[in-house]
Amino acid sequence: MNKKLFVLLSVLVVASLALSACGVKGGDQVEVFSWWTGGGEAAGLEAMIKVFKAEYPDIEFVNAAVAGGAGTNARAVLATRLQAGDPPDSWQGHAGQELIGTYVAGKQIEPLNDLYTSEGWMDVMPGTLIPLISDGGNIYSVPVNIHRANVLWYNPAVLEANGVSVPTTMDEWFAAMDTLQAAGITPLALGEQWTKMHLMETVLLGSLGADAYNGLWDGSTDWASAEVKAALDNYAKVLTYTNTDSASLSWQDASQLVINGDAAFNVMGDWAEGYFRELGKTPETDYGWAPTPGSVGVFQFLSDSFVLAVGAPDPEAATAWLKIAGSKAGQEAFNPVKGSICARTDCDKTLFGVYLQSAMDDWASNTVVGSLTHGVVANDSWKSEIDTALGLYIQGGDVAAFQAALVAACASSGACK
């Protein structure tokens, strides 16, 4: 008798588990997937959701954010959901090849050209931006914010004390760092491996110029050429000016060396400015900024953007969300909180601090090129092969082998013939 009762109970328990797994979904709702779970990012998202709810009170917003640095965990979760045929309506991704190479190739996101036309976004976003977020004439995502990668942060007091002015070319930079090194100051603060790739892309840009740099990613600049060799030699030389413990430092640690006066320069994206403000520092007094040497007049950007899923459970609600993400109101709500600038060029400048205002001016007037480390110019597979080549180079120090590995990476990615 007891045994029967036990079996019966077990069956009931299993059955109830199975039932509870079948959630019921009702009404209009939009599920938006992101890795904005903390700090200014999460607060910015909340601000934008508020704008969305005011505009579309009937649509329920489901915030499917997954925590984890730079979206590594979130992207693994997203990949699993997409493979299971259960896409969220819209998700966050770095604008450019990271999205295109991954999701367009897998036919998982829809082109948004009609939305750009109907919302008038073509007129308010920089002309040089559009090709970088398109593939075959189709635009695939709505950029919400813009960060700048090619920023040289410096400690004004340290530069002044050593009679060094802010360098604008690679040669001036080397001369300045020689002076600083002779004075016993670490010239350039550097952190863990991805910050080394970040530094590399700015040195490539500074050495090659905007056109040749863009050519690296579409096959028109030869990775095996002498000019790329010269750029890599520059990179090798830049590395000799850095702190010895870079492998154990996060980007925050490295940026902080500049603020504390332990190092003179740091190359980091402009999210570093948000960090400096968090530390209570004053722009132009405690820290200064300039385009990285050789990249004056060029804006190397990266951007978080949202896409429309193929087979989105509720495409209309998803489109409503994208309209807010691309709107002036949505971007003005998000960006001042997140510490980035609008992808649109018509945002109200008075909402932003002094650094971001200068970035907004540059965004509207400079040549726009994309970042490698942050997913604009190369797809994930190509980027990971470059990352491996860079790691092996940093360990072994062989520039020729590094260049050969970069040539091979370009060939296997399909961008180079």
Next chain:
Amino acid sequence: MFKDKDRYLSVVLIAPSILAVFIFIYVFIGWSVRVSLSKWKGLSADYTWNGIKNYIDLFADPRFHVDIRNTLIFTGVFVVGSILLGFFLAVLLDQGLKGEGFFRSLFLFPMAISYIVTGVVWRWLMNPATGSRTSGLNLLFSYLHLDFLQNAWHTTPTWGIAAIALAAIWQMSGYTMALYLAGLRSIPVELREAAQIDGASEFQVYRYIMLPLLSPVTLSALIILGHMSLKVFDLIIAVAGKQLPLDVPAIYMWQTTFDGLFYGRGAAIGILLLISVAVLIIPYIRYTLKTETQS
């Protein structure tokens, strides 16, 4: 004797777990093997036959060479270190000192901590910064005027992975101690006393009586620690993040699959890991099963 009804019931009750193990372990192993023989790159599945090319490419891949080197160094330092330290602690505790229970828990305690926590703490301890920013163990060495001991820890070229093994030894030597302590306690006191009466020195007792009798324990420790070190992943990520000088197969597998979307290559690394662990584990399991049925 089983009644037919009981047998029927037992099969029904055990069936779900057998089915789950079959699907979620063996079917997925089979599926990974299939993926490792495909050209799958990118988010959408692609089972185009690729033969063993992924495996051949891996053995020519300089990054995989780094992984193998690091795994060998890590395994060597970790296994030898844990066994020596664990045995030493077990012998100390076996001397019948006061508060043995307290020390036993003390040494065993690190095992209760997750590798992530261990990694974060050792990241602070093994801070390689120099000059005015020196901290952690290096700062301690400087206070103790042992400056020659200061080093770059996990950022040391080539041998950096050995510093990670130090953290792992700290975590697992208590466990090895417990294994040895149980082994020591199971050796009859008469054997030891007989040897002492025959005039054996304390060292000789350990060398000729205890160690040979403890060899099954050493084998267990070797295998348990060995397969753990082949799979090491979280500890390295917590100490140093994703950096190539400290790369191991598990990290390469994760990065190449989820960051680089090379599913074929990732699956191949996974299968190689499985094979290397199986080579250690399967003979051990067979041996244990055999001795258990004998006893």
